[in-house]
Amino acid sequence: MPDATPVLLVSDHVAGAVHLLTVPDGAVAGRLTGRHLSEHAGFLALPEGRVACVDDRRGELLVLDPFGEQLVERTVPVAVPAEHLACDPSGRRLAVTTGLGKNSEPWSDLLTVIDLATGEAARVRTRAGEPGVTVLGGGDPLVVLRHREPGALAVHRFADLLGAPPGCPRVAPHAVLALPDDGHGDAYVPGSEQVFAATSQGVHRARRTGDALTAEAVVPWGSSARGWYLRFDTRRQALWTTMRGGDPDPLRWPEWSNQAWRHELGTGRTLLTELGPGLVFRLALARRHTAFSRIHPDGDELILLDADGAARRFPLPGMDGAPRRGGTPWEGVQRRAVAASPGSDWIAVTRGGHGEVHVVDAETGQEAARPRLSTPLHHGGHLALRVRHDGAEGDPVGR
Numbered sequence: 001m002p003d004a005t006p007v008l009l010v011s012d013h014v015a016g017a018v019h020l021l022t023v024p025d026g027a028v029a030g031r032l033t034g035r036h037l038s039e040h041a042g043f044l045a046l047p048e049g050r051v052a053c054v055d056d057r058r059g060e061l062l063v064l065d066p067f068g069e070q071l072v073e074r075t076v077p078v079a080v081p082a083e084h085l086a087c088d089p090s091g092r093r094l095a096v097t098t099g100l101g102k103n104s105e106p107w108s109d110l111l112t113v114i115d116l117a118t119g120e121a122a123r124v125r126t127r128a129g130e131p132g133v134t135v136l137g138g139g140d141p142l143v144v145l146r147h148r149e150p151g152a153l154a155v156h157r158f159a160d161l162l163g164a165p166p167g168c169p170r171v172a173p174h175a176v177l178a179l180p181d182d183g184h185g186d187a188y189v190p191g192s193e194q195v196f197a198a199t200s201q202g203v204h205r206a207r208r209t210g211d212a213l214t215a216e217a218v219v220p221w222g223s224s225a226r227g228w229y230l231r232f233d234t235r236r237q238a239l240w241t242t243m244r245g246g247d248p249d250p251l252r253w254p255e256w257s258n259q260a261w262r263h264e265l266g267t268g269r270t271l272l273t274e275l276g277p278g279l280v281f282r283l284a285l286a287r288r289h290t291a292f293s294r295i296h297p298d299g300d301e302l303i304l305l306d307a308d309g310a311a312r313r314f315p316l317p318g319m320d321g322a323p324r325r326g327g328t329p330w331e332g333v334q335r336r337a338v339a340a341s342p343g344s345d346w347i348a349v350t351r352g353g354h355g356e357v358h359v360v361d362a363e364t365g366q367e368a369a370r371p372r373l374s375t376p377l378h379h380g381g382h383l384a385l386r387v388r389h390d391g392a393e394g395d396p397v398g399r
Contacts, residue, residue: 039379059080126173344390
C-alpha cells in the first residue's frame with residue numbers, strides 16, 4: 001500500500017472483528033476475525049504507521065502494520081482486562097495497565113511492560129484500580145501510573161519492572177507525587193519531560209527530575225465543568241479535552257453541557273468553544289481541524305473546529321438504539337467513534353449498530369464515502385486513522 005494512502009482501522013470489539021479500509025474510498029483492504037480489542041485502552045500510534053492495541057479475550061498485545069504485507073506484525077501476551085496503554089517516545093517500550101473490565105469494583109493490580117526490540121515482557125503487581133499510564137523516554141525510561149483514591153502519580157523505573165522475577169511480584173514505586181482522588185486523563189509531551197493528569201481541579205503538571213517528578217502549577221479549566229481525558233496535539237503543540245458540565249446523573253445526559261478545551265503549551269493560552277448539549281465523547285485531531293461527534297435526542301452532528309476555534313456543524317443520520325431521554329448514554333445503547341490523522345484532512349465517524357462509517361473531508365465537510373461493514377459496530381466500535389509518516393506517534397498514549 002502506498003505510504004501516502006490514509007488507512008482506517010475499524011474495531012468491532014463486540015463482534016470480534018477488525019476491518020482495514022483505505023481512505024477516502026472506504027474499500028476493505030483486510031480483516032481480522034476473533035479479535036475483541038479493548039475499547040478503553042484504544043489504539044496506540046507507533047512509528048512507521050504501525051498501531052498497538054490489546055485483544056481482551058486472548059490476552060495479547062497486537063502490533064498492527066496496516067501498510068505491511070501482514071496486518072498482524074507480532075503479538076505479546078499481556079494481563080487483561082486492558083485499561084490503558086502507552087509507550088515511550090521511541091515506540092519500543094510499552095506498558096499496559098489492567099482495570100475493571102465487566103466488574104463493578106477494581107480487582108486487578110497487574111501491570112505488563114514490554115520491550116519490543118528484545119521481545120522481553122514482565123508482569124508485576126502494583127495497586128488495584130483503573131490506573132492511567134505514561135512511559136517517559138530517555139536513557140532510563142520511567143513508567144508513571146496515575147492512581148485514584150488515593151490519588152497519586154507513582155513512578156517506576158522501566159528497567160526494574162522489566163527485570164522483575166516471574167510470578168507477578170508486588171512492586172513499590174520509586175517515587176510518588178500526590179494528586180487529588182478523582183484523576184482521569186493522562187498526557188505526556190516527549191522532549192519536554194512533562195506529564196499531565198486531569199482532575200476536577202484542572203490539569204496537573206509534573207516534570208521529570210532525575211527518577212522522580214516535580215509538581216508544577218495546575219492549569220485551571222476556566223469553567224465549572226471538567227475534562228475526563230487528555231489528548232496531546234502534535235501539530236499545534238496543545239492539550240485538548242472535552243469538558244462536561246451539568247447534573248452528573250446519567251439520566252440527565254441530554255442536558256449535559258460540552259465545551260472543547262484547548263491549552264496551548266507554548267503561549268499558556270486556553271480556548272473554550274461551546275459544542276452543545278448531549279453526549280460528546282472522544283475527539284480526533286486532523287491536519288487542520290479537530291473533530292467531535294455529538295449525540296442528542298434532537299439530532300446528532302459532526303463538529304469540526306478550525307485552528308481559530310471556529311466551529312462548523314454537519315448533521316449525522318440517527319442510530320437505531322441510540323441513547324434516549326429517560327435512559328443512560330452508556331448501557332445497551334449505540335454510540336459513535338471518531339478518528340483522524342495529523343497527516344490528513346480526512347475524518348471518520350461511525351454509526352453504531354448500522355456498521356456504517358462516514359468518511360468526511362474536513363476542508364469541505366463533504367462526505368466522500370459511507371462504507372457498510374460486515375459487522376454492526378455495536379457501541380460505535382473504535383477507530384484509528386493513519387498515514388505512514390503522519391507523526392501521530394508523537395502522542396505516546398493509547399486513544
